[in-house]
Amino acid sequence: MRKAFTLLEILVTIALVLAISFPLFLSLSTGRRILSFSQSRLIAHNQAFQALEYLSRCEPQELLKANLIPQKGAQLPPVLENKSVSWSATQAREGLILLSVRVNYEDPAQPGKQKVYTVSQLIEQADLSLFKNVLGGKR
Amino acid sequence: MKKQKGSVFGLSLLLLLCLLTMAILQLRTSQESLDFETKISLKERKILQVQSQLNEAFNSIALNLNLPGSALFQAIRARDIQKNFVFEVPTPVSYSLYSQDLSPLSKENVVCEIRSTQLYNRLPYEYSSVLECGRQVHINNTRPAIKFNLSIQRELKSALITLPRPFDQPLLYVHDTSGWIEPAQENANITHSFQTIQEALPETREYYHNYFQNQLMPSVSELPQVQSKLSNIEAMLDSPPLPVITKAPELYPEVSASSLLAFSKVKNFDDLGVLDLRLRLRAINQLIVEKTKSLELIKFGETATFDRVMKKINKEIKKQQGLSPIKQMFVKVNEAPIIGILEQELTPWTMLLAKACAELAEAHMNRLNLYLEFQSLVTTGTHSDNPSISSRFQKFHPDVFQKKSWFKYTKINPKKWREYFLPASSNNGIFFYDTSKKLRISKIKSYKGSAIHYMKGPVSIANVKTKADSLLTIIGKGQLDAMSEVQANLVALSKFKARQSMKIHGSLVLGRALQEGEWKGSLGYKNSTYSGKKDSQRFYRHIAMTLSPFDIGKKLEMGEDS
Numbered sequence: 001m002r003k004a005f006t007l008l009e010i011l012v013t014i015a016l017v018l019a020i021s022f023p024l025f026l027s028l029s030t031g032r033r034i035l036s037f038s039q040s041r042l043i044a045h046n047q048a049f050q051a052l053e054y055l056s057r058c059e060p061q062e063l064l065k066a067n068l069i070p071q072k073g074a075q076l077p078p079v080l081e082n083k084s085v086s087w088s089a090t091q092a093r094e095g096l097i098l099l100s101v102r103v104n105y106e107d108p109a110q111p112g113k114q115k116v117y118t119v120s121q122l123i124e125q126a127d128l129s130l131f132k133n134v135l136g137g138k139r
Numbered sequence: 140m141k142k143q144k145g146s147v148f149g150l151s152l153l154l155l156l157c158l159l160t161m162a163i164l165q166l167r168t169s170q171e172s173l174d175f176e177t178k179i180s181l182k183e184r185k186i187l188q189v190q191s192q193l194n195e196a197f198n199s200i201a202l203n204l205n206l207p208g209s210a211l212f213q214a215i216r217a218r219d220i221q222k223n224f225v226f227e228v229p230t231p232v233s234y235s236l237y238s239q240d241l242s243p244l245s246k247e248n249v250v251c252e253i254r255s256t257q258l259y260n261r262l263p264y265e266y267s268s269v270l271e272c273g274r275q276v277h278i279n280n281t282r283p284a285i286k287f288n289l290s291i292q293r294e295l296k297s298a299l300i301t302l303p304r305p306f307d308q309p310l311l312y313v314h315d316t317s318g319w320i321e322p323a324q325e326n327a328n329i330t331h332s333f334q335t336i337q338e339a340l341p342e343t344r345e346y347y348h349n350y351f352q353n354q355l356m357p358s359v360s361e362l363p364q365v366q367s368k369l370s371n372i373e374a375m376l377d378s379p380p381l382p383v384i385t386k387a388p389e390l391y392p393e394v395s396a397s398s399l400l401a402f403s404k405v406k407n408f409d410d411l412g413v414l415d416l417r418l419r420l421r422a423i424n425q426l427i428v429e430k431t432k433s434l435e436l437i438k439f440g441e442t443a444t445f446d447r448v449m450k451k452i453n454k455e456i457k458k459q460q461g462l463s464p465i466k467q468m469f470v471k472v473n474e475a476p477i478i479g480i481l482e483q484e485l486t487p488w489t490m491l492l493a494k495a496c497a498e499l500a501e502a503h504m505n506r507l508n509l510y511l512e513f514q515s516l517v518t519t520g521t522h523s524d525n526p527s528i529s530s531r532f533q534k535f536h537p538d539v540f541q542k543k544s545w546f547k548y549t550k551i552n553p554k555k556w557r558e559y560f561l562p563a564s565s566n567n568g569i570f571f572y573d574t575s576k577k578l579r580i581s582k583i584k585s586y587k588g589s590a591i592h593y594m595k596g597p598v599s600i601a602n603v604k605t606k607a608d609s610l611l612t613i614i615g616k617g618q619l620d621a622m623s624e625v626q627a628n629l630v631a632l633s634k635f636k637a638r639q640s641m642k643i644h645g646s647l648v649l650g651r652a653l654q655e656g657e658w659k660g661s662l663g664y665k666n667s668t669y670s671g672k673k674d675s676q677r678f679y680r681h682i683a684m685t686l687s688p689f690d691i692g693k694k695l696e697m698g699e700d701s
Contacts, residue, residue: 013148020155027162031169038169038176045180052187092232095198119184120236122191124198126688 036108044105044117050079051101052119055087060097060125063089095125178281181242185276186695188244189289192233196249196272197293197686199228204684205567207676215253216679220263224253228272242280249274253295259543260534262299264682267543269691270295277700284700292692298543298569300589300683301610301670302628302646303534305527309402310664311414311517312648314532316399319416319652320519322391328420329388329510332427332503336384340496343438344376347492350445351376358449364474365452368481375489379497388510392521400528401519401652408516408662411637416513417655423506430499437492444488451480535632535648537571537616540593544571545685553578566590566609567683575617586611586626589683600625610667612645621660628668 054077055063066089079085084104092098100120107115203209211226218224227248237244251272259265273290301307313319351373359365392399408414455476522529533539541547545568548559553576560570560580566588572578575596586605590612597617603625605611611627613619619631622638628645629635635649641660646668671677 009148013151016152017155020152020159024155024159024162027159027166031162031165034166034169034173038173041180042176045176045183049183049187092236093195093198095202096195096232098236119187120191121187122194122198122233122236124194124201124688 033109040105040108041117044103047079047082047085048101048103048117048119050077051085051087052099052121054080055099055101056121056123060123063097063099064091092122097123097125099123174282181278181281182285184240185242185278186289188233188237188240189274189276191236192230192244192249192274193272193289193291195230195233196228196251200251201686204686207680213679215684216682220256220266226251242278247274260539265298265543268295270686285697286700287695287697290694291690293689294687294691295684296543296545297682297684299670299681300567300591301668301681302612302630302648303531304670305531306648307668307670309404310406310646310662311403313401313652314650315397316401316519316652317396318654320391320399320401321396322394322399325510326390326393328506329390332506333384333387335503336382336500340381340500343496347376348373359452362472362474362477365477365481368478372481372485372489375486376493378493381497381500382504384507386511388507388514391519394521398522399519400522400525401517403517405516406664411658411660411662414516415655415658419509420506423502423509427499427502427506430495430502434495434499437488437495440488444484448480448484451484452477455480535614535630537593537595540569540614541571541573544569544593547571547573549573551576556580560592568685569593603627
């Protein structure tokens with residue numbers, strides 16, 4: 001009787017451990033996945049915004065020709081030399097350019113599967129070369 | 140032992156429960172982290188959307204500002220500048236661009252407001268304002284929901300894009316007539332010519348009529364044929380007759396030339412030489428001097444001539460009558476030889492006198508006609524009597540243009556003037572060149588746009604053509620040289636140098652008058668220069684506006700949406 005009780009006790013303990021550790025394991029892995037996904041998407045987001053910010057300050061005419069000329073006394077930002085970052089500039093309307101930046105990133109939950117983070121912004125096609133001489137402003 | 144086993148079991152359960160709690164907490168924290176990241180991402184993407192929408196709005200405003208058919212064109216020009224002006228701008232491109240986005244952009248128009256208007260020169264149509272465009276956005280798919288208001292400010296400038304009023308009306312305006320129209324000198328000329336024709340020359344002729352009547356006639360009272368001949372000769376004094384002045388030129392105000400302004404509303408001058416008053420007067424004045432001398436010389440011979448004639452007549456009479464007093468009573472004098480004497484001696488002198496009078500009168504008449512013609516071409520007035528015109532000339536001051544200019548160049552390479560003069564995107568606007576270097580503008584085949592180019596230093600301009608609907612105005616604070624064909628309004632505030640080849644299709648405003656021999660080339664008025672009556676559609680079309688591509692301010696207000 002005593003043996004049987006001990007065995008039952010052990011079985012119940014194992015069942016309880018399993019019952020509790022399964023959601024524990026599930027919670028831990030989901031949490032980790034969420035965190036790493038959030039982190040990768042945030043990195044992609046930051047890269048896209050960094051690239052967009054630089055591009056939006058470039059000469060619109062040059063952007064349309066897909067030329068990237070570093071601003072005076074500056075190098076191209078590393079983000080634009082990153083192979084996972086690509087950009088395009090298209091004429092949206094007279095005097096308006098659509099600037100799009102795409103960042104490819106990997107979802108840690110699904111290794112090998114590429115995701116794309118895209119941001120777009122409309123910028124004006126003013127002839128900034130003309131305005132350089134004006135008041136020295138920067139866009 | 141049993142109690143010990145129970146404790147291990149309980150402890151294990153407690154540990155597991157703790158781990159479970161930690162796991163759940165971690166899951167929740169991760170979820171919150173994801174929410175937070177989503178919130179940041181959404182917020183930043185939303186800002187980007189609004190930024191795009193604002194850029195589209197600014198672009199739309201810039202495109203419509205100077206488009207006569209647009210609603211904004213009329214409304215913004217007719218607005219009361221004392222009050223802020225609010226209007227809405229739809230942004231269809233942004234709506235369609237972000238319709239598929241994670242959080243689509245709601246279809247709300249951008250609200251724009253023009254405020255802080257500052258006038259440049261007390262003119263309600265020339266000002267700098269702040270244009271603020273913005274919109275409020277709610278992000279509901281975050282916890283808590285957030286709202287933000289993004290607004291961007293840019294500078295808006297408005298200016299008249301032709302010659303400042305009223306200088307857009309005359310073909311020629313001269314602010315200081317020194318060396319060209321000298322009031323005292325012109326008045327002396329006009330008065331002298333008028334008096335010579337109206338008084339001096341008729342008096343001269345009258346004097347000789349009287350001489351014939353009172354001196355010559357009585358001395359030959361017994362010789363009827365001689366008297367008849369003398370009458371005939373006297374009649375020659377009025378042939379050719381002196382000209383009659385039907386319209387006299389007006390006298391100029393008695394002020395110094397620098398206090399006199401002049402303008403011409405004639406539509407065309409094929410040869411600006413017609414305005415070279417000093418050069419044209421030079422030849423006439425010379426002729427007047429010569430003719431006056433001739434007349435004086437003839438008049439100088441008066442006594443000698445009359446004495447000689449009388450002596451010869453008396454001698455002839457004596458020859459016929461001898462010395463016998465009885466003979467003198469009965470012998471009738473043969474008048475034929477005496478008539479011969481008159482024909483030989485008096486007729487030529489009288490004819491010369493009459494001719495000299497007529498020629499001098501004609502020379503003076505030419506001078507009066509020159510003034511009449513000149514006054515029909517050029518209207519004058521004093522600065523004190525025309526304060527509105529005179530004071531408005533200050534509109535050409537560099538400080539005024541520097542303030543209202545859209546594009547200001549300071550570091551200029553004169554060899555690259557084409558880059559400044561013909562920018563790639565737009566030729567509209569007011570361009571200010573703050574340099575003392577000489578700019579040479581030439582060989583522009585077809586200038587498109589309406590612009591005022593203000594050069595602070597010297598400038599030369601040649602071979603500049605514009606498109607039919609374009610209007611170009613060049614203002615030179617330094618010396619302005621013009622040659623060949625120039626389709627532009629020219630303003631030379633200090634010195635203007637025209638070549639004979641110069642053909643200006645536009646108006647000419649001169650700070651200082653051209654001097655003798657400098658009036659060259661041709662000038663023709665361009666109707667589009669005239670900006671029309673205030674508040675008219677024509678006037679509105681001469682008001683150009685621009686929006687700076689640079690933001691002068693950006694405001695982001697954020698908060699939780701209740």
